[in-house]
Amino acid sequence: MRKEKEKVKKPRRFKKRFIFLNLMLVVFILASLAYVDYVGDRYEMHTHIYPTADTTVNDVIMACSKDDIVILNDFHVDKDGQLILDLESDESGDVDADFTVKTNGEDITFKSQFTVNVMGTIIEHRDGSINFNGYLFLTYAFLGVMAITLIVMIGSFVECIRKNNYSYKMVAYGGVSLYIFVLLAVVIYKMLNNVLNSFTDLVYLITQTGSWLCILMFIPMLILAIAVTISNIVLIKREGFRPVNMIGIIISIVWLVVLLFTLNIGPFGTLFYGSTTLSAIRYILSFVIAYFECMFVSIVVCASMAANHTPPFDRDYIVILGCAIRKDGGLTPLLKGRVDSALSFAKRQQKTTGKQATFVPAGGQGSDEIMSEAEAMANYLKEQGVEPERILKEDQSTNTKENLKFAREVIEKTTDDFENKKIAFSTTNYHVFRGYVLSLKNGFKAEGISAKTKWYFFPNAFLREFLGLLNEEKVRHVGIILFIVLIAIGILFVR
Numbered sequence: 001m002r003k004e005k006e007k008v009k010k011p012r013r014f015k016k017r018f019i020f021l022n023l024m025l026v027v028f029i030l031a032s033l034a035y036v037d038y039v040g041d042r043y044e045m046h047t048h049i050y051p052t053a054d055t056t057v058n059d060v061i062m063a064c065s066k067d068d069i070v071i072l073n074d075f076h077v078d079k080d081g082q083l084i085l086d087l088e089s090d091e092s093g094d095v096d097a098d099f100t101v102k103t104n105g106e107d108i109t110f111k112s113q114f115t116v117n118v119m120g121t122i123i124e125h126r127d128g129s130i131n132f133n134g135y136l137f138l139t140y141a142f143l144g145v146m147a148i149t150l151i152v153m154i155g156s157f158v159e160c161i162r163k164n165n166y167s168y169k170m171v172a173y174g175g176v177s178l179y180i181f182v183l184l185a186v187v188i189y190k191m192l193n194n195v196l197n198s199f200t201d202l203v204y205l206i207t208q209t210g211s212w213l214c215i216l217m218f219i220p221m222l223i224l225a226i227a228v229t230i231s232n233i234v235l236i237k238r239e240g241f242r243p244v245n246m247i248g249i250i251i252s253i254v255w256l257v258v259l260l261f262t263l264n265i266g267p268f269g270t271l272f273y274g275s276t277t278l279s280a281i282r283y284i285l286s287f288v289i290a291y292f293e294c295m296f297v298s299i300v301v302c303a304s305m306a307a308n309h310t311p312p313f314d315r316d317y318i319v320i321l322g323c324a325i326r327k328d329g330g331l332t333p334l335l336k337g338r339v340d341s342a343l344s345f346a347k348r349q350q351k352t353t354g355k356q357a358t359f360v361p362a363g364g365q366g367s368d369e370i371m372s373e374a375e376a377m378a379n380y381l382k383e384q385g386v387e388p389e390r391i392l393k394e395d396q397s398t399n400t401k402e403n404l405k406f407a408r409e410v411i412e413k414t415t416d417d418f419e420n421k422k423i424a425f426s427t428t429n430y431h432v433f434r435g436y437v438l439s440l441k442n443g444f445k446a447e448g449i450s451a452k453t454k455w456y457f458f459p460n461a462f463l464r465e466f467l468g469l470l471n472e473e474k475v476r477h478v479g480i481i482l483f484i485v486l487i488a489i490g491i492l493f494v495r
Contacts, residue, residue, distance in 0.1 A: 021152045028141045036134035040121030043070075043133050045085040046197075049101060049108060057083060058102045065096040070114045070122060089116040128200070135199040139191070142202065146184050153177040164447055166306040166436035168473050174298030179290065182216065183209045210286030214263060217293050221259075224459065225252035231459040238456075247467070248460050255289075262286050284485050291480065299466050303433040311424045311447035313349035315357045317392075318342045319407040319446065321400055321427040321435060322363020322373035329371050331380055334428060334453060339377050341451035342426035343384055357424075359386060360410060362394040362403035400427075400434060405442045418444070428453045430461030434468060 051057050062072040062085075074086040083101065094115050101108040113125040123132045153173045160170035187205050190196050196205070228248035235245040262285045320342050323335050331339065339361070346357045359381055363373025372395035381391055394410045397403045404425065412418050423446040425435045432448035439446040470477055 017152045017156060021149060024148050025145055028145050032134075032138050032141045035137045036121055036132065037119045039133045040119065041089045043087045043089075043122040043124065045087055045112070045124060046131075047083045047085060047099070047101070047110070049083040050081045051077060051083060051103070054105075056104045058104065060085060061100045061102065063098045063100075066093060069093045069095040069116055070097065087114075087122060089120045089122045092116045092118050092120070129198045130200045130203075131198040135202070138199065139187075139196065139202050143184065143187060146180050146187075150177060150180045150184065153180065161305065164309060164311075166302055166309075166433055166448075167440060168437060171295060171298045171302050174301060175291070175294040178294045178297060179209075179213065182213050186212055210283070210288075210290040211263065213290035213293065214259060214286055217290075217297070218259070218263075220297075221255070221293060225255060227459040228252055228463055231456045234456040235460060245460070248463050251463065258285060259289060262289060288481055288485075296466050299433070300462050303430065303462060303465055306433040306436055306448055307429040307450045309432075309448065309450075311345070311449060312422075313352045314355065314422050315345075315349060315424040315447075316421040317360055317411055317423045318346060318357045318449065319360045319362055319394075319404065319423065319425040320377055321403045321425055321431070322361065322377065322397070323428075324366065325369055325371070325373055325376045327368075327370070329369075329376050329379070331376055335373070335377070336380070337451035337453060338426050338428060339380055341449050342424075343381070343386070345424065345426070345449045356390065358390050358392060358414075360392045360394055360407045362397055362407045364396050364398050364402075400431070401438050401441065404435070404439050404446070408442055408444060423447075424449050426451060428457075428461075430458055430465065433465060437472065 057075070057077070060072065060075045060083075062070075064070065068090045069092075071088045071090055072085060073088050076084055076086070078084050085099070094113070097112050097114060099110050099112065111126075115123045115125065117123065121132055121134075123130060153176050157170060157173040157177060159165070160167065160173065183206070186209055187196070187202070190201070190205055196202060229252050232245050232248040236242075262282050320338055323338075324332055325335060326332055342359060346359070350356055361374040361377030361381065363377070365372040365375075372393075374393040374395040378391050378393050382388060392410050392414065394403065394407045397406045408418075411421065411423070415421060423439075423444065425439065425446050426449040427435050429450040429452060432450050435446070435448050
């Protein structure tokens, strides 16, 4: 009776990190609410009036549309020479206020609006900005949460590298780290340059992070789009027209048009000028595009590291992932490269440690093939001097996921100690990352052996891996996108 799959458990260190992150998030939220509640009933209103040496402020008069909501207690000039009004809340509600500053010269008048919430916090609405006492604490709390999140994400990413845990979680750690790093850099830079003067300024910077990322990554992504397009053209020229060979061209064109629209470049800069709805769409798109670009950069980095990693020379089994064979049963260059890489690794392992590995060629028979891919690979292995007893064929699978699933079943029939066996898989370099992911999905950990391929496969292959990421984790990505959209809409309302 075949053993049930054992689940690949998430390391406790990862769990502890994210428990800590969630706890810190709760602490920061509660601390921010408590602090704003504590100081919010008083408000130092910055008037942006700077009395000169010859100007004396004699009095400030506040006339409100409703009484007993906001009270003017006092006024003073701060160290920067700005007139500051000291306000206090009395009851909750909304109020319009007219201020008259009496001086020894001409009187100065201005208007403002205030909301006092149920906690007694005074919130000022003036010139399109929102402000209240404690916004700086919120800013620092936000920076603290983002900094801790960045540390946790980078730590988790490094841990994945150290343990060769190439997975979609690793991609997420890398992508989120890049996004948060840019966000922190923008906010800290603006704070150091005294641009962050209100809660609205903080919100504005958050909304601009998506646009900043799109701008920073425009040139690399444009180069990549050109490379993918050239790759597709070469693929079509050498392998014939197939819809899959057009994916890169289509996505590159869509990405460029959407990005030009989002950044107000070209005809979009004036065509929709002044539209609030389109402005909102742009903000949302900037978040979404930036998110996907960060994920794409991360998967390129992760897939490159996976392809360049060499497993330890302690492998018991080497699964060779199948692909199409020739009409006569011979191996295509792509498949031959995978088998040759497996053979080369096995020879180096035997020479280095004396340990022999068993080969598991995996791949069923297609409708247009005279034999299974596993049989074709097994024949080639024998021609290269591999003993038949060192070959275990898996000839039922139809795709990569089944390659690894059924290969596991074949291996389990030969051993009672599967969970302690060291397994590698051999595939084309751009496909190694997917092999790591699918082995984990099939309940075991395996390390990849990379086979080289022609240059024009790479850009298109990375794009296909990215699309595979979206498909494999589609529910999670849809949830994140919906979250981004809701945050963006909420920010637009605040602004």
